[in-house]
Amino acid sequence: MTSIVDSLVKSFSSFNLDIAVLLPVITLIGGTVIFLIMAVNALIAVYFERKISAFMQDRLGPMEVGIFGFKGGKKFWGGIGQTLADAIKLLVKEDILPNNADKFLMILAPFIIFTGAFLTFIGLPFAQNIVISDFNIGIFYIFAMSSIGVIGVILAGWSSNNKWSLYGSMRAAAQIISYEIPIGLSLLLVVLVAGSLHLGDIVQWQADHRWFIFHSPFTFLAFFIFYISTIAETNRTPFDIPEAESELVAGWMTEYSGFRWALFFLSEYANMLIVSIVASIVFLGGWLSPLQIFNIFPDSWLILDGPAIGLFWVLFKAVILIFIMMWFRWTFPRLRVDQLMYLCWKVFIPFALANLFLVSLWELIF
């Protein structure tokens, strides 16, 4: 596994350019591409979230705003320009910072949340060789960087000087840090079995043996603990207590408006993409084709295994996981705070610890 920056540096090295110039330039281009991926991901995900929720509730969803003359109306692609229009609307909104807020921290908070999500993408492989920087501690880096966002959440809630914001941010912080423990313990199992923190090695192990979700009953359980905990970590509905519209207005985002508020949404949808890609790489075989696990297909079909199609498989698995998150939203009612803490501390953590014990025993015996 080589990173995209390394391979570009290598391919440009024939022009005799100084590496001190070449490397930052290539990284800047990569960063801009990542930002575009985040923006496009948010645009598409918001549109599909609205459409999917509309179809699940037997209504039509957005159907008025078209793009390039495709209005659509009641057709399934109706209102395809809705999120783009929303983004433009947010750009021309008045930027309000309340009088008695801590203005410096209030401006800093969206930046920290956005940076946390943005930096996580550095170590996140989209396919075998499509990664900005190929860390040998990849999974640990992602685990560390994805928890930066909680600092921004606390800052946003505290600096707003609003009771809803403060309470929402404290709930969010308690929830996010609590659910980090089951996530860490579940990832630990995979590291223990694969014997490496490098995401490429973890997928290679799955190519040599089998997908982690099918490896043993404990890793199967670990996948579900991981997945449900990541839904809580990204503050999605059954676990959206910090933002609970019906009780806390909008939680820690109450005082934000315009583009600063849009940054929170951008980061939330980016986090959804991150956790789905991590789940698909770590537990669901990453860029390996699912056709491989059933041996009924002829060998010629395994052309769907190549590195070029790897990007498709990673995104395919991630999109399915994101779809299930949206499905959850319209299936389960919101939990109460005490139920949320009960689920984390008294169900997931004991199970994850027992899982760790049993899987290391399993690895010793087999």
Next chain:
Amino acid sequence: MYQDFLPIIIFTVLAAVLIGVPLGLQYLLSPRKNKGGDKLISYECGELPEGSAWVKFNIRFYVIALVFLIFDVEIVFLFPWAVVFQDLGLLAFIEAFIFVLILVVGFIYVWAKGDLDWVKMNVRYGKGRYANLQSKGETS
């Protein structure tokens, strides 16, 4: 090797630029003149806000943060252990078992004290305003 970690610095700077450009665009496009008056008061469902929002809040959050810190440090210690687990075998298993067991004892203690419950329904020595929370019979 250090080249792998260079993008972190570059991305942090880039993130500031990528946020700054749309914020500047918003500054140019959005209305600025009609700011003022009641619009800049903290939102409290249409009422005038009562005092500052920087108030005392539930001690629960602190307990959760404290327990989290211990678990998080434990996970950080276990990551290197997990990498070499296959090489060390039984020795690594026993070492980590003792290490985690010490933590689990503390975890059971916190659980038994009821600090993992969001709402503590019983206290052991309820006095004054907490007298009605005095747990009946079995504990005290």
